[in-house]
Amino acid sequence: MQRMHSQNAKGPVVVYGATGHTGRFIVEELLRRGHAPVLCGRDVTKLAAMARAHPGLVCHVAEVDDAAALDRTLRGASAVINAAGPFLDTTVPLMEAALRGGAHYLDTSAEQRAALAVFEQDGAAREAGIVAMPSVAFYGAFADLLATALMGDWPDADAIDIGVGLDGWRPTRGTRITGERNHGPRWIVRDGALLAIPDPAPTRQWQFPSPLGTQDTVMLSLSEIVAIARHLRCPSVRAYMNLAPLRDLRDPRTPAPVPADERGRSSQRFVLDVRVRRGDVTRRAWAQGRDIYAVTAPLIVEALERVLAGDVAGAGAWSAGEAFDARGFLQALSPEHFVVTFDEETSEGRRRA
Ligand SMILES: NC(=O)c1ccc[n+]([C@@H]2O[C@H](COP(=O)([O-])OP(=O)(O)OC[C@H]3O[C@@H](n4cnc5c(N)ncnc54)[C@H](OP(=O)(O)O)[C@@H]3O)[C@@H](O)[C@H]2O)c1
Numbered sequence: 333m334q335r336m337h338s339q340n341a342k343g344p345v346v347v348y349g350a351t352g353h354t355g356r357f358i359v360e361e362l363l364r365r366g367h368a369p370v371l372c373g374r375d376v377t378k379l380a381a382m383a384r385a386h387p388g389l390v391c392h393v394a395e396v397d398d399a400a401a402l403d404r405t406l407r408g409a410s411a412v413i414n415a416a417g418p419f420l421d422t423t424v425p426l427m428e429a430a431l432r433g434g435a436h437y438l439d440t441s442a443e444q445r446a447a448l449a450v451f452e453q454d455g456a457a458r459e460a461g462i463v464a465m466p467s468v469a470f471y472g473a474f475a476d477l478l479a480t481a482l483m484g485d486w487p488d489a490d491a492i493d494i495g496v497g498l499d500g501w502r503p504t505r506g507t508r509i510t511g512e513r514n515h516g517p518r519w520i521v522r523d524g525a526l527l528a529i530p531d532p533a534p535t536r537q538w539q540f541p542s543p544l545g546t547q548d549t550v551m552l553s554l555s556e557i558v559a560i561a562r563h564l565r566c567p568s569v570r571a572y573m574n575l576a577p578l579r580d581l582r583d584p585r586t587p588a589p590v591p592a593d594e595r596g597r598s599s600q601r602f603v604l605d606v607r608v609r610r611g612d613v614t615r616r617a618w619a620q621g622r623d624i625y626a627v628t629a630p631l632i633v634e635a636l637e638r639v640l641a642g643d644v645a646g647a648g649a650w651s652a653g654e655a656f657d658a659r660g661f662l663q664a665l666s667p668e669h670f671v672v673t674f675d676e677e678t679s680e681g682r683r684r685a
Pocket of ligand 1: 416626
């Protein structure tokens with residue numbers, strides 16, 4: 333295992349896409365934890381406005397296709413958080429700049445192909461002495477961490493099923509554009525291989541905890557599938573989502589999210605319900621919380637701090653579940669950012685774990 337670079341270890345953290353909806357939550361979380369992030373993006377007007385609100389923070393303007401500007405921005409940085417999507421447009425240039433600059437790379441992608449593009453850079457990340465970690469967000473790392481925590485001492489499992497339940501979804505502009513851009517094939521794990529989702533996508537009922545209860549869901553797989561497939565031994569990994577938020581998403585009249593509490597979170601409620609089955613035992617964990625954009629910030633900043641603290645075994649491309657003590661990671665954010673409940677059901681009955 334390659335050792336990680338130390339030359340930039342004390343350098344600042346760059347947030348690319350800092351002025352986006354999710355980027356702003358990430359910047360606030362970094363500030364709250366005592367970091368002084370470098371704000372970066374392509375829009376000078378938005379960056380200048382953000383800098384006025386945060387005097388003392390350094391700003392850099394850089395287009396993703398301007399390698400020299402990205403290199404200047406990342407010079408001496410310990411890490412870059414890429415919060416600018418569609419990631420099919422931003423992952424590769426930001427990742428390449430991170431490799432050149434010896435800065436760890438983390439992003440919030442939900443697109444499977446973008447996550448795979450980072451995992452494919454495992455060798456280059458080892459060479460450069462950096463950690464590269466895609467999809468450290470609600471879609472991606474969250475289900476990966478829950479599934480990994482559930483696996484515990486099991487060397488393998490028969491099936492991992494993920495249910496995403498939302499009481500509604502007010503999408504950001506970035507979500508809408510990303511959805512339009514992300515029209516390639518999507519994969520689930522079937523018979524131990526990444527295979528295209530059946531067409532039409534299968535539907536099933538899912539028993540979420542209250543208040544959502546029983547919901548009609550449809551198979552919808554995002555980056556958690558490729559993150560889990562990378563390191564957990566399981567021939568079947570599938571994800572489903574309830575229909576109401578998908579209707580919101582498809583309706584062009586659905587407005588963008590609005591802040592509804594002191595932290596700027598919207599009123600959206602989520603439950604992420606993961607079930608791992610091995611033989612006749614099913615382990616289940618569900619996380620309940622508020623605002624899928626806002627919760628992405630503590631997830632990625634917690635990961636960043638663990639990377640900077642040297643908690644990852646070595647340089648290379650990692651999924652969050654693969655890299656960290658998953659249960660400890662989730663506990664560190666609970667109950668402040670979400671509440672996780674663990675449960676186990678056997679043929680003899682069930683017990684709260
Ligand atoms: N995996 C998850 O659970 C999760 C959670 C949250 C967000 N996300 C993803 O994060 C991305 C951003 O979402 P958001 O809600 O923050 O959207 P947003 O508020 O619209 O912000 C998007 C940000 O990305 C920047 N951007 C977009 N394309 C770019 C490009 N080609 N070059 C440089 N900058 C670019 C935008 O810059 P301009 O302002 O200049 O346009 C803006 O700063 C989306 O892809 C979304 O799917 C994923």
